[in-house]
Amino acid sequence: MSGLLEAKVKSVLSGDTLILVNKNKQERTLSLAFINAPRLQQDEPHSFESRDFIRKLCVGKTVRFQAIYSIPQKTGGASREYGVVLLGNGQQLPDLIVQEGWSKLRDDADRKAESPQATELLEKLQALEAHARADEKGVWSARSKQIQNVREIADTKAFVEEHKDDQLEAIVERVLSGDRLICRLLVTPTYHVQTTVLIAGLRSPTTARTNPSDGTTQAAEPYGNEAQAFVEDRMLQRSVKVRLLGVSPNNILVGEVRHPVGNIGEFLLKAGYARCVDHHSTWLGAEMGKLRQAEKHAKDNQLGLFKSHVAQRSGAGETEATVSRVFSADTLYIRNKAGAEKRINLSSVRQPKPTDPKQSPFSAEAKEFLRKRLIGKHVKLTVDGKRPATEGYDEREMATVTSNNKNVALMLVENGYASVIRHRMDDPDRSPIYDELLAAEEAAQAESKGMWSGKASKAPIYVDYSESLEKAKRQLTLLSRQKKVPAVCDFVKSGSRFTVLVPRDNAKLTFVLGGIRAPRSARSPNDQAEPFGQEAHDFATRRCMQRDVEIDVDDTDKQGGFIGTLYVNRENFAKVLVEEGLASVHAYSAEKSGNASELFAAESKAKEARRGMWHDWDPSKEVAENGDEYDSAPATNGTNGTNGDAAAPPRNREYKDVMVTYVDPATARLKLQMIGGGKANLDSLMKDLANFHLSPSNKEALSQPPKAGDVVSAKFSEDGVWYRARVRRNDRENKTSEVVYIDYGNSETQPWSALRPLDGGRFGVQKLKAQAVDAALAFLQFPTSPEYLAESVTMLNEITLDRNLVANVESNDARENVLWITLMDPEHASTATKSVNAEVVSEGLAMVPRKLRAFEKAKGTEEVMEDLKRREEEAKEGRRGMWEYGDLTED
Numbered sequence: 001m002s003g004l005l006e007a008k009v010k011s012v013l014s015g016d017t018l019i020l021v022n023k024n025k026q027e028r029t030l031s032l033a034f035i036n037a038p039r040l041q042q043d044e045p046h047s048f049e050s051r052d053f054i055r056k057l058c059v060g061k062t063v064r065f066q067a068i069y070s071i072p073q074k075t076g077g078a079s080r081e082y083g084v085v086l087l088g089n090g091q092q093l094p095d096l097i098v099q100e101g102w103s104k105l106r107d108d109a110d111r112k113a114e115s116p117q118a119t120e121l122l123e124k125l126q127a128l129e130a131h132a133r134a135d136e137k138g139v140w141s142a143r144s145k146q147i148q149n150v151r152e153i154a155d156t157k158a159f160v161e162e163h164k165d166d167q168l169e170a171i172v173e174r175v176l177s178g179d180r181l182i183c184r185l186l187v188t189p190t191y192h193v194q195t196t197v198l199i200a201g202l203r204s205p206t207t208a209r210t211n212p213s214d215g216t217t218q219a220a221e222p223y224g225n226e227a228q229a230f231v232e233d234r235m236l237q238r239s240v241k242v243r244l245l246g247v248s249p250n251n252i253l254v255g256e257v258r259h260p261v262g263n264i265g266e267f268l269l270k271a272g273y274a275r276c277v278d279h280h281s282t283w284l285g286a287e288m289g290k291l292r293q294a295e296k297h298a299k300d301n302q303l304g305l306f307k308s309h310v311a312q313r314s315g316a317g318e319t320e321a322t323v324s325r326v327f328s329a330d331t332l333y334i335r336n337k338a339g340a341e342k343r344i345n346l347s348s349v350r351q352p353k354p355t356d357p358k359q360s361p362f363s364a365e366a367k368e369f370l371r372k373r374l375i376g377k378h379v380k381l382t383v384d385g386k387r388p389a390t391e392g393y394d395e396r397e398m399a400t401v402t403s404n405n406k407n408v409a410l411m412l413v414e415n416g417y418a419s420v421i422r423h424r425m426d427d428p429d430r431s432p433i434y435d436e437l438l439a440a441e442e443a444a445q446a447e448s449k450g451m452w453s454g455k456a457s458k459a460p461i462y463v464d465y466s467e468s469l470e471k472a473k474r475q476l477t478l479l480s481r482q483k484k485v486p487a488v489c490d491f492v493k494s495g496s497r498f499t500v501l502v503p504r505d506n507a508k509l510t511f512v513l514g515g516i517r518a519p520r521s522a523r524s525p526n527d528q529a530e531p532f533g534q535e536a537h538d539f540a541t542r543r544c545m546q547r548d549v550e551i552d553v554d555d556t557d558k559q560g561g562f563i564g565t566l567y568v569n570r571e572n573f574a575k576v577l578v579e580e581g582l583a584s585v586h587a588y589s590a591e592k593s594g595n596a597s598e599l600f601a602a603e604s605k606a607k608e609a610r611r612g613m614w615h616d617w618d619p620s621k622e623v624a625e626n627g628d629e630y631d632s633a634p635a636t637n638g639t640n641g642t643n644g645d646a647a648a649p650p651r652n653r654e655y656k657d658v659m660v661t662y663v664d665p666a667t668a669r670l671k672l673q674m675i676g677g678g679k680a681n682l683d684s685l686m687k688d689l690a691n692f693h694l695s696p697s698n699k700e701a702l703s704q705p706p707k708a709g710d711v712v713s714a715k716f717s718e719d720g721v722w723y724r725a726r727v728r729r730n731d732r733e734n735k736t737s738e739v740v741y742i743d744y745g746n747s748e749t750q751p752w753s754a755l756r757p758l759d760g761g762r763f764g765v766q767k768l769k770a771q772a773v774d775a776a777l778a779f780l781q782f783p784t785s786p787e788y789l790a791e792s793v794t795m796l797n798e799i800t801l802d803r804n805l806v807a808n809v810e811s812n813d814a815r816e817n818v819l820w821i822t823l824m825d826p827e828h829a830s831t832a833t834k835s836v837n838a839e840v841v842s843e844g845l846a847m848v849p850r851k852l853r854a855f856e857k858a859k860g861t862e863e864v865m866e867d868l869k870r871r872e873e874e875a876k877e878g879r880r881g882m883w884e885y886g887d888l889t890e891d
Helices: 047-058 095-099 116-134 156-163 224-235 264-270 287-300 360-374 408-414 434-446 469-479 533-544 573-579 587-593 596-608 619-626 677-694 786-800 836-842 862-877
Strands: 005-014 017-021 027-032 062-072 079-086 148-150 167-177 180-188 191-199 239-247 253-259 319-328 331-335 341-346 378-387 396-403 485-494 497-502 507-513 548-556 562-568 655-663 670-674 711-715 722-731 736-741 747-751 773-777 804-813 818-824
Touching: 005 027, 005 047, 047 095, 062 116, 095 116, 156 239, 156 253, 167 191, 167 224, 167 253, 180 239, 191 264, 224 253, 224 264, 253 264, 264 287, 287 434, 319 360, 341 378, 341 408, 360 408, 396 408, 408 434, 469 507, 469 548, 469 562, 485 507, 485 533, 497 548, 497 562, 507 573, 533 562, 533 573, 548 587, 562 573, 562 587, 573 596, 587 596, 655 786, 655 818, 670 677, 670 818, 677 722, 711 736, 722 747, 773 836, 786 836, 818 836, 836 862
Parallel strands: 027 079, 148 191, 191 253, 341 396, 507 562, 773 818
Antiparallel strands: 005 017, 005 062, 017 027, 062 079, 167 180, 167 239, 180 191, 239 253, 319 331, 319 378, 331 341, 378 396, 485 497, 485 548, 497 507, 548 562, 655 670, 655 804, 670 773, 711 722, 722 736, 736 747, 804 818
């Protein structure tokens, strides 16, 4: 066949007519010679099958063709061309369609066979038609099925509900614009629906349109015709799958249209021929994210509609920070590793509207939801954009915040504690999971969660009991009877003054730390803070602000403030503040609170480390002021000073029955148990604890890694008995803890798997305080040599452990939290010079201190000191213990 032309098949109008497009994008209508197929436009029987047979063979493919004859048209003056088409596989039309019975020969076919070539083709077609009729193929079939093609849907919403999310087979009959198609939905093999479908999630520019009322033409929007051509080239008369999602406000079906190679919406956006819209985001779900990524590609490469787009400068990437304060359900204060604090807003979400009477009651509940999950926690954040400063508002950073790989904004929306902001189409400052947020909001509304529930908020309404002294006194009666009351530190007023919420009592209190005095911070810009006052305030804010705490209430002040102990992570915060050198101990109130020993010990640490307000501390000056210096010689003549005008205090006489449970090998200090009611209670508790662990239901390990300070149950490795123990420190790499057995004083390292949770109500320190008491032997100084110190410890273990002894408490050192004692056998308790202290000196394993403490110079200690010095001399002469190589103290 000579004289063939080449073109691409754009579409098939019916089984006998094709629209061809050449390389110059010029269209040409070609009808197949000598045949007449059923008209698809009139829905004639077999018209769909006839057209579909040709469509599948050649739409979108390049073919060769030749016009054999033409027939002038009655209108328009043009002629319709008739010819043959050669397919890429060598097959020819109209031969193939006649052979399959989907078209008949025209009645006037003989009159058009004017050339030998045409005559030969006609004869061939007549033979093929005869065979098709004999075989009852296609239109000649007696068992043909009638296809119903509906062009108007009576109830579009009902139709969508019936087929929502179904993948309907369809054919794109026409492309009206880049985002609007006329599709033939093949609902069943015999029931088709031909209707307009909007491509979900995007909007493309309009094409040129003619107004039917006045005939005027409306020009196409920029890139409108290009968008139409883009889709037409890829989709026209192609087989696709349509997933119906919903109905537009104009009652048009909205769906996702998928070509075998993917969603046409993505390709259209990627080429820059459409923009994303949010209207269908909740229908598309995660698919909307893919569309936004496609649009971003077009923007980044300045394609199509985004030719003049200037890319927004991206944020600094993901950073880590700590949440220091929850201002509201959409606003956080975060602190970076350098300690700098800033305010951020969560991208694309809004807290319950204060102006909406249905939403506003949930503001406090939403804020508490975030506080419980975020305060003090490490988070990751990415800045999505900035809102410039406006009248009444500072510049705001919009950020995506994740905690434990969970998007914080998404958590809020899922639980009905925030709504999603509807951004402008060109607004770039939105969350990267904006579409997930919209879907989550819709789900929360459907499930009536949070502020969408229509019910009253569960957030408690707090009563301020510090409003007056009278109200405070009434509440004091209730609170003072309870220990470790759960509370929330709502606000930090200064280093030692807080606003505290007690949820279970719906109480709001002004809470003051007892036993200490923190320097005052500035209360206004014009106010002057005391030295280290602002540092104390900032430290308290970092550690306590919006944290879960526990409180013990002891008393009230004159203004209605509640005085007591505040525990953060089970640690006395007053002690922490003192240890940091940001507060000093107020002796009278410390003694009254019962925390004097640990507070004085904390202050001593701060002084020695020269922290905070003790940065220039001079111990010599303090010793001189307090009269606590050690004397170089024992007191003489019962005087305490060089001029003899001040009488020494009498020796303390306080005898206690004790049992030594542990000797510290590093210091030779002791751990004592007081024999009496406490010991009896401990024995009872130990029996209950053993029975508790016999039950299989109480053998589960800790649910999470322990924290320093936690009281747990631990089985001592040497005797296999369960004891109460406090975690001293953790080795997270090896998953072990160093624990101290609080009733006996010894310690060891245990794997986390060997520890068990302790029932605080039955076995905790509130039930029975720790029974091991720190003590040290008075009038003695132990050797510093490790070898001789080890011998001292060995001797003490041999003569004291597991024996009922009597201890005279020479002094109770509240600062070090230690009892200085003389330890005696009960038989010799009345003899001043027969004691464990004296035996250790006799063996040369301790010496008399060269500088005595104040209580060691008390009136009545003369006999003791003379006996110890005599024993020391005898040990030296006998070269015992530390004296085996002579007197090491001589210059």
